[in-house]
Amino acid sequence: MNRRAAVPLVAAATFLAGFGVAELTGVRAIGGLVLLAGGAWCGRAALSIVGPRATIALLAIAVALFVVSHPLGEAIGAWPAVAVSAALVAGAAAALVGRPRSALRGHSETPT
Numbered sequence: 001m002n003r004r005a006a007v008p009l010v011a012a013a014t015f016l017a018g019f020g021v022a023e024l025t026g027v028r029a030i031g032g033l034v035l036l037a038g039g040a041w042c043g044r045a046a047l048s049i050v051g052p053r054a055t056i057a058l059l060a061i062a063v064a065l066f067v068v069s070h071p072l073g074e075a076i077g078a079w080p081a082v083a084v085s086a087a088l089v090a091g092a093a094a095a096l097v098g099r100p101r102s103a104l105r106g107h108s109e110t111p112t
Contacts, residue, residue: 003045007097010045011062012090014038015069019082035066046097054096061092 001009014035022031039062046055065085073081 004049004097007042007045007049007058008090008093010038011042011058011093012086014042015066015082015086015089019078023078042093046093049097058093058096062089065089065092 014037018031018035018038020031021034022028025031039059042062043055043059046058065088069081069085072084075081076084
């Protein structure tokens with residue numbers, strides 16, 4: 001699997017695994033480390049694919065979804081909130097990283 005396809009999957013899996021580890025261990029900080037590791041991998045992979053602007057946007061979206069997942073968890077339950085956040089971060093990653101840079105600017109990419 002190429003990185004362009006892996007980033008959305010790893011981003012979603014990071015949300016799910018981070019929360020799962022925090023729940024299983026009872027130590028939220030360990031779940032946070034999982035989030036940091038997955039976020040770092042996604043950030044590094046995205047940077048090499050789409051550059052700094054899209055990477056910063058993706059990381060900002062991920063942080064915002066993490067923050068929003070907490071009050072959402074109060075409303076719909078913890079796991080459903082994490083699942084919604086994971087799906088949304090995967091969608092954002094697919095939109096930002098899943099296409100070549102030129103497609104994001106409205107140009108067609110010439111095959112090499």
